[in-house]
Amino acid sequence: MPLATLIGRWAMQPFSKALPPLGDTERAALEAGTVGFEGQLFAGRPDFDALAAAGPNQLSAQEEAFLANEVPALCRMLDDHAIDQARDLPPEVWRFLREKRFFGMIIPEAYGGLGFGHYAHATVVARIATINVATAVTVMVPNSLGPAELLLRYGTDAQKDHYLPRLADGRELPCFGLTSPYAGSDAAAIPDRGVLVEREFQGRRTRGFLVDFDKRYITLAPVATVVGLAFHAVDESRPEGQRDLGITCALIPVPHEGMEIGRRHRPMDSAFMNGPIHGRQVFVPMDWIIGGEAQVGQGWRMLMECLAAGRAISLPALGSAMQQTALYVSNAYGQIREQFGLPIGKFHAVAGLVTQMSAELYASDAARRFTAAALDAGERPSVASAILKVQLTEAGRRAVNRGMDILGGKGIISGPSNLLGVAYRQAPIAITVEGANILTRALIVFGQGAVRCHPHVLDEMAAVQAKDDTALGQALIAHGKHVARNLWRSLFGAPVLGDPPEALTAEARLIARMSAKYALTADLAMGLLGGKLKRMELLSARLGDVLAHLYLASACVWRYRVDAAPQMLPFAQAAIRVQLDAAGEILSDLYANLPTRGRRLMGALVLRRTAHLAPLRDVQLTALAELLRTQPDVVARLAPDLSEPGPGGLRDLMQAMALGARLGDETAALNKVLRRTRSLDEAARSATDPALALAYLQAADKVIQVDDFEGPARTAEGAADLSLSPAGPPAPSGPPPSARPPERTTPPRVPAT
Known part of the structure; x- marks a missing residue:
């Protein structure tokens, strides 16, 4: 009998008990998406040539033009404070978003959208968000997890032809309802239920689902014209135990009988639209199921696959x-x-x-x-x-x-x-x-990573499920070699695979070594704790955090190569050191908390030769701060998405910095005179260019000052009159009535144009 079969037969029973059982929802999440460089880090074998193969980010001519024209034009329309006070975007901003197809970035040009790639899409959102988060959220939701992406991947041709052009030009504004009051993080447990029925609809007998649902925290719900909905589909005509068809996704136009958009939610009092959606006996024809009847029950897989990206x-x-x-x-x-x-x-x-x-x-x-x-x-x-x-x-x-x-x-x-x-x-x-x-860190990063990124665990799980002794034995032999290799590399050093940038060779060597230590630690934790590790969330969160810090450190190597900006080397080195220091600290904490004997000895062995992973020294911190103060191009490279806003404090700060750059070193002398004379005019007259100096001092003073508002009325004696009338306390202070936007509980629906 082959050795692999013997090993597999011996290990089958204990592995069947040790490996955590997988439910259908967990399996769908695990099978969603692909594995990239993070898999190499999990295996302890990062290949820096594979890292470089990703290449630089690419923008098409159309994407570059949009970022150079439409996005700056939008940002100049945004007044962060005014939008926050009004709790809504101005009508001209809503109109601009529709006309310039901000809601259709991911929709192909064939359907009237912009057809942007992922990097362009993310860059648009980032640049808007540097000015106003509420506008960025309003733009990102139609382009994120929701009807457009689901339709593109799974919709029928009729659904695509009807909805995608209307979503692209803003005639339709979408939202997507997944979260329920009693199913938040455990989204797969949504209680919303749709029963398969046949009834008269629009003059003909129609198959569909009669759905009851309560959804909350739904962004854009108050202004949505089409609601994406996730619910459990049920066929009560089937035998007991076979009635649950699975989570299903549908599109419901607004208004529709039985569905109600509730009163508005205000997440941290932000201006973007958010609210609940309720439905009682809402009939959803089969044609409204995303993908049609063939996709009934496939909603969770669809959502997980979209969320993977x-x-x-x-x-x-x-x-x-x-x-x-x-x-x-x-x-x-x-x-x-x-x-x-x-x-x-x-x-x-x-x-x-x-x-x-x-x-x-x-x-x-x-x-x-x-x-x-x-x-x-x-x-x-x-x-x-x-x-x-x-x-x-x-x-x-x-x-x-x-x-x-x-x-x-x-x-x-x-x-x-x-x-x-x-x-x-x-x-x-x-x-x-x-x-x-808290959920993603504790359960998802390592929970998925341990199965998807590990080179052998998925094979072992598949062999156990199939009761295949030989396949299990082969996977275990390969797994044993994998552990031995990472043990050697943890103790004696790991080779650098590939060709990292010469200036970061030392950092690449540190990443390779820490990756091997992490891979060994992950195997030790899984081997010692088995399925219990899934429930020990503090340990699994630490394992996920180490993988995250290794991923960020490796990305710094990639960025330094593709940016080709030698002046950023000190920041690349500092960034890598910070990430690796964090990874080392977390591994040390992990070994201190392993509930097994010998944890201190194991930690000392695995983490040897990591004393050099120290945080940035004070002299390094101050040197980098000097570069940030004296080299504006460094800040521009670190913050390339910072946009020019409309009125407000950020614009005032940018103007003061621009004037200060023209004055150069003379600003220090100006401020010295200003402290002595306490006169902007007198200080400006001491400068080489008094007009420029005065403009700078006025701009800097504007930055330093803060806003004030009308307070309570004062009595003749000068004290505030805080007496209470029978009607209650005085009205709250704030901007003058002419400047204060009207209160409204539910905003008016934004009409489609």
């Missing part, structure tokens, strides 16, 4: 935009605002924060762009997309938090000149949607 585009673009804006604001404000006779950006406490933001942005945006290149090449990397969703939205939140710390009082006073306040309030939204980060 979609998670890597829109929300990561929002996270990147928040990082880019926060870095620009923090660095620029640090040069204009002075305390103790120095620009605050020169103080090490501030410089350290700004540098950390820059290093993290270099890595996270490298990963976003690298994954977009893979998507445009036809890949659908489900694990990498989950990594991006978590890492970039969290990085966006950290960047805004750091920016708020630097801005101090300027950051916490609301008004048109506030620089980050709206983004600070909205940061949790991206953390929460499309798979809350």
Whole structure:
């Protein structure tokens, strides 16, 4: 009997018990998408030639023209504060979005759309989001997980011909209803139910589903003209146990009998449209099922396949935009605002924060762009997309938090000149949607990665399911060789596969070594804990985080090659060091928390020769901060999507920085005179170009000032009159009535044009 068969026969029973059972929904999620470079990292064998093969991001002539014309024109129409106060986009913005087909970016030109690739789509969203997140969300939803993408991949020809042209030009505005009040993160458990029936509809007997549903948190629902809906399809004519047909996706026009768009939700009081959808005995003809009757029950697979790519585009673009804006604001404000006779950006406490933001942005945006290149090449990397969703939205939140710390009082006073306040309030939204980060980090990244990215686990699971002793034995022998190889490389060093950029050879060697240590650790955790690891979410989250940091570090190597910008080498090196240091810290914590004997010894062996993985030293932080202060092209490369806004604090800051650049080193002397004289005019007269100096000082003063509003009425004695009348407390203060938008609970429906 062959050795593989003997091993497989011996291992079949314990492996059948140890491997976690897979439900249909889990299986659909695991089978969705493809595996790319993250699989090489999981295996401990990153090949830097394979990394380079992704090539630079490509834009067509049409995409470049759109980014150079329509997107800047839109951004100049956006007033972040005014939109936030009005809780809606201005009518002219809605009209511009329709006319220029922002809602049809992913729809092919044959159907009237723009036919953009993934990188162009993400870049449009990012550039809008640097100015106004609500507009970016409004644009991204029709182009993200929803009717258009589902129709393109699974719709019937009749459905495509009817809906896609109307979605492309904005005659139809879509939303998609998946989340229910009692099924949030566990989306597959939606209680919404549709029973197969036949009834009279539009003058003829029609097969379809009678659906009851409650959906909430549905973006664009208040203005939608077509609702995408996920529900459990049921055929009660079948025998017991065979009645559930599976999750099914349908399109329902608005209005439709039995369906009601509920009162508006206000996520963190943001201006984008969001709300619930309710349905009681809503008849959904079979023609309205996406893909027709052949796709009944295939909804969960459809959603998972779309999400495998979609998670890597829109929300990561929002996270990147928040990082880019926060870095620009923090660095620029640090040069204009002075305390103790120095620009605050020169103080090490501030410089350290700004540098950390820059290093993290270099890595996270490298990963976003690298994954977009893979998507445009036809890949659908489900694990990498989950990594991006978590890492970039969290990085966006950290960047805004750091920016708020630097801005101090300027950051916490609301008004048109506030620089980050709206983004600070909205940061949790991206953390929460499309798979809350706490779920994605704890269950999805490593949960999918352990099966999809590992070179042998999927083969072992398939052999156990098929009861194939020989196949299991062969997979286990290959798995054993894999563990032995990674053990050797963890202890004695890993070779660098491929040809990384010469300037980053040392960093590539560190990535290869840490990848081998990670691969060995993942095998040890799975081997020691078996199926229990699935439930030990703190451990599996750590394993997923290490994979994420390795992915971001590797993307930095790719970015440095494709950018061909030698001046960015210090930032590439810093970014890689930050990611690898984080990976090493997490592995150390993981070994400290393994519930097995000998964990300390195992950790000491596997993590030997990692003492050099230290965070950035203070001297490195301050040196990079100096580059950010003195070389505007460096900031421009780190924040390439930062757009020119309409009125507001960001525009004021940009104008002050432009004037300051023309003055050059003379700004320090001007500020010194200003501190002594406390006169903008007198300080300006001391400059070589008084007119330019005065313009700069006025612009800088505008940046430093904050907004004020009318307060409570004051008594003759000068004290505020806070007495309560029988009618209750005084009305809240705020902008004058003429400046304050009217309150409304449910916005008027935006008419199609």
